[in-house]
Amino acid sequence: xxxxxxxxxxxxxxxxxSASLGLAWATVQASSAYAQKMESGELKTLAQMxxxxxxxxxxxxxxxxxxxxxxxxxxxxxxxxxxxxxPMTVQDHVTHLYLLSQRNPVTRMAVFHMGPWxxxxxxNTRVRLAGTQAVVxxxxxxxxxxxxxxxxxxxxxxxxxDAS
Amino acid sequence: xNLARMQWPERIVAGDVVKVRLLVQHxxxxxxxxxxxxxxxxRNVIRLLTCKLGAREVLRVEPSSGLAAxxxxxxxxxxxxxxxxxxxxxxxxxxxxxxxxxxIVLPTVS
Numbered sequence: 001x002x003x004x005x006x007x008x009x010x011x012x013x014x015x016x017x018s019a020s021l022g023l024a025w026a027t028v029q030a031s032s033a034y035a036q037k038m039e040s041g042e043l044k045t046l047a048q049m050x051x052x053x054x055x056x057x058x059x060x061x062x063x064x065x066x067x068x069x070x071x072x073x074x075x076x077x078x079x080x081x082x083x084x085x086x087p088m089t090v091q092d093h094v095t096h097l098y099l100l101s102q103r104n105p106v107t108r109m110a111v112f113h114m115g116p117w118x119x120x121x122x123x124n125t126r127v128r129l130a131g132t133q134a135v136v137x138x139x140x141x142x143x144x145x146x147x148x149x150x151x152x153x154x155x156x157x158x159x160x161x162d163a164s
Numbered sequence: 165x166n167l168a169r170m171q172w173p174e175r176i177v178a179g180d181v182v183k184v185r186l187l188v189q190h191x192x193x194x195x196x197x198x199x200x201x202x203x204x205x206x207r208n209v210i211r212l213l214t215c216k217l218g219a220r221e222v223l224r225v226e227p228s229s230g231l232a233a234x235x236x237x238x239x240x241x242x243x244x245x246x247x248x249x250x251x252x253x254x255x256x257x258x259x260x261x262x263x264x265x266x267x268i269v270l271p272t273v274s
Binding site: 076077078081099101104105106108109110111112113114115117118119120121122123124125126127128159 | 181194196217220222223224225226227228229230231232233235236237238239240241242
């Protein structure tokens, strides 16, 4: 009996063990991903994002401009600026400004209440993005109509991943 | 400890539209992340933030976990007279914070 013959069954068993270990490891990984509620596979459509807010009111894609990076390195901190073309007078002004995310677990990232006292309908802030997606800025005017704009942002490192 | 910082231009004349930068120190925990020991960190974000210029509320923000930690808000406001800007916020744990700063406005030259 040669040395290699003696080792063959044990090597086969070792391979089997390692394969099953790999499977178990994959299961552990999957369950932890599930525990973190990383349902980032789901991308909402524009209608799904906007219609709960507008509820059938007039909606136009104009007058709103978004300034955001095309490529954001870190999803935990993305500069986002929104400017609405509005005279901001008592008769005609922006009352609400919604920032909506397509992929985040929370679609409505922030709501800003504004009025004629602001003088200029512009907001700059920093948002978290869970992956590459489109971001929508929706403005409600004092007339009850809505205006919106959307911007595609590529995110190389998603928020909601590590413990930082 | 002061948890908020506010900035605006040094020279403001009545009638100007002023850019206000407001930075609030807050972790804005999303509730989806684990700490280094693998324990889930409960959600703790600012629920409501209001800015009052004198008696008038000039901005009201309802943030969510979608805003970055230590959130920055830049907005505009029309200045008419020297008044105090009063910022207040409340988070999910019920902790309140506030910040007061006086905006000095020069009268218009006529």
